[in-house]
Amino acid sequence: MKSHFFSLLFYVLAMSVLCVLIAWGKPFQVVGMFVVSGMAVGSLYALGGIGLVVLYRATGVLNFASGAIGAFAVMLAWQLGQWGVPAVMTWLAAMPAAIALSLTYGRLIAPGLAWREPVVKAIATLGFALIILGMTAFIWDDDVRKFSLPSDKQAVMVMGLRVTVTRLIVILAAIILVIGIWLYLGKTRMGLQMRALANDRNLSALIGVRILKAETIAWAIAGVIAGFTGLMFGDLIRLEPVVITFLVIPSIAAAICGRLDNLVQVLLGGLTMGVIESLLTLQPTLKDIRPIAPFVIAALALLWMQRGKQLLFARDN
Amino acid sequence: MNISRSGIIGLGLAILLFAILPAVSGGQWSKIFTSTACFTLATAGITFMYSRLGLVSLGQVALMGIGGWVMLRMNHAFEFPFEINLAVAAAVTTVFGWILALPALRMRGLYLALITLMAAGGVEIILSTYRFPNGGDGFWGVTSSVSAPFRRPELAQSDTAYLRYVIAITTLGFLLIEAHRRLAPGRAWAMIRRSEAAAYSSGINVLYYKAWAFGLSGLLAGVAGGLLAGTLGLLDPSTFRASESIMLFALAVVGGARFWLGAVIAGVLYRVLPALFNDWGLNADLTLVIFGAALLHAITTAPDGLAGQIINLFRREVKSS
Numbered sequence: 001m002k003s004h005f006f007s008l009l010f011y012v013l014a015m016s017v018l019c020v021l022i023a024w025g026k027p028f029q030v031v032g033m034f035v036v037s038g039m040a041v042g043s044l045y046a047l048g049g050i051g052l053v054v055l056y057r058a059t060g061v062l063n064f065a066s067g068a069i070g071a072f073a074v075m076l077a078w079q080l081g082q083w084g085v086p087a088v089m090t091w092l093a094a095m096p097a098a099i100a101l102s103l104t105y106g107r108l109i110a111p112g113l114a115w116r117e118p119v120v121k122a123i124a125t126l127g128f129a130l131i132i133l134g135m136t137a138f139i140w141d142d143d144v145r146k147f148s149l150p151s152d153k154q155a156v157m158v159m160g161l162r163v164t165v166t167r168l169i170v171i172l173a174a175i176i177l178v179i180g181i182w183l184y185l186g187k188t189r190m191g192l193q194m195r196a197l198a199n200d201r202n203l204s205a206l207i208g209v210r211i212l213k214a215e216t217i218a219w220a221i222a223g224v225i226a227g228f229t230g231l232m233f234g235d236l237i238r239l240e241p242v243v244i245t246f247l248v249i250p251s252i253a254a255a256i257c258g259r260l261d262n263l264v265q266v267l268l269g270g271l272t273m274g275v276i277e278s279l280l281t282l283q284p285t286l287k288d289i290r291p292i293a294p295f296v297i298a299a300l301a302l303l304w305m306q307r308g309k310q311l312l313f314a315r316d317n
Numbered sequence: 318m319n320i321s322r323s324g325i326i327g328l329g330l331a332i333l334l335f336a337i338l339p340a341v342s343g344g345q346w347s348k349i350f351t352s353t354a355c356f357t358l359a360t361a362g363i364t365f366m367y368s369r370l371g372l373v374s375l376g377q378v379a380l381m382g383i384g385g386w387v388m389l390r391m392n393h394a395f396e397f398p399f400e401i402n403l404a405v406a407a408a409v410t411t412v413f414g415w416i417l418a419l420p421a422l423r424m425r426g427l428y429l430a431l432i433t434l435m436a437a438g439g440v441e442i443i444l445s446t447y448r449f450p451n452g453g454d455g456f457w458g459v460t461s462s463v464s465a466p467f468r469r470p471e472l473a474q475s476d477t478a479y480l481r482y483v484i485a486i487t488t489l490g491f492l493l494i495e496a497h498r499r500l501a502p503g504r505a506w507a508m509i510r511r512s513e514a515a516a517y518s519s520g521i522n523v524l525y526y527k528a529w530a531f532g533l534s535g536l537l538a539g540v541a542g543g544l545l546a547g548t549l550g551l552l553d554p555s556t557f558r559a560s561e562s563i564m565l566f567a568l569a570v571v572g573g574a575r576f577w578l579g580a581v582i583a584g585v586l587y588r589v590l591p592a593l594f595n596d597w598g599l600n601a602d603l604t605l606v607i608f609g610a611a612l613l614h615a616i617t618t619a620p621d622g623l624a625g626q627i628i629n630l631f632r633r634e635v636k637s638s
Contacts, residue, residue, distance in 0.1 A: 117426060123616065124617070131613075137602040246558075246560045252431060302435075
């Protein structure tokens, strides 16, 4: 536990030093602007990652389809908006759609694969992702679209920087979700059952954990998070089904930072990825390849976490 | 030497395709079949890793991109013939395969798949930023004007001859995998797949043979990428996105990783089906839905994929007659 804490401390320190190095000698206002937009993007990665980790812990499924679910949700909200449905209703409609998609997979297909290896389960969700993406791209052809929330126009001043409310919502949502899920898993009975399930599925079934119920709740939570992330991504970055679907790849990068297990680390990982990616804009040589930051950080974090491990006699996990 | 029935059918199909396919396909279709053959070769690298060692590599198309990049770089920088460029491209991607093997010593299963995915994501960004050399100056060699000519092999200057050339090399690639399966590496891989501890204790150098598998898979991807560069003489970064790597792995599972036919089916689904949809005036996005449904079908009910189902069908008929 202690070495764990020091690892985390080391990570935060190393990333802060890196940020300072990148931003050295640039005016505070400019740096602050990039940090804020980086934190918003990083929170999106983290949100995606949190959704993945919650589901992975409860069901053992790494859900490649979460991006596609988000993409469908935001496209649906956009379409309803085009038809003149009030904005609030469109968001409210997007959420049940995301939950329904998530539950469709979680109830119909996932139970049949429960006893397979984690890789196979992950690849199966990819099939679901392709179906959703194909349908979404078929219904909404390639076009330039824009999805905006009313909170884009409002802004608050934080330390002399103008921060739009949408960005603030995303950042706060990521933090609140981590705390909320931590409390839910730690303090409620269902949370306890989910943790038991994550630990050993067979034993949990034997002692009477209602596996299907716990898994259904986990899939529903994952659906909500996926839908919310999709809406925010469509607003803050780009409204394009393919792009949002494969947002799942940097989300996985954030999830890797927490070893698909620790939500606080996922949040920290996602935030640092976003901030460093955004700050790299200040460096002329690295500016163009800045989206590589999440992958490099995730690969290094994974190698660091696995250091000194002997695979030879370990169980496959 | 012992040739199985499936092997005879495979060689027969290769000869048949070699003889007939270039003759009947003209214009655009010969290019589509050429790229199909390239992706089939790359998929063969995925399937043997998956079926022989149980390793999931989600970075094969990215490795192809690296192979293609080296190929174009060599072509525009030096006056070497095609074959030497191809060999250099293959050597470079073999080294990249070894680099991917390093994390494989510490992790497997999902984590290994994810780290290859991270590598694919990184390669995607680098390729789309620096693009492919097309005759410009400097290391990255990109010019915005019309690209410099690409030298195809002496033997195969025309499109149809080039298609024959690619089919021949793809067949050689399959034979190379088969040779590995029958010799020491194949036996070592079988043991490693069963149990790494058992393999280790019976004196197999696990590290060495795992790295060998990654190197071989990288080599196949590099050759495939190099050959793909010859199809049009240039490459587009969007061909080598990380999502394409995932897609090709998914199709390898759909095709069936245990049989050579699986890689062929994957290549055909990946390249020919979208082209057919285009020809029929259907939306190519619908192929994604088909791929997704086929993937779910393959994983839930047909572990050996479409190839396994086809081969079972034939076996049953042979038995009943």
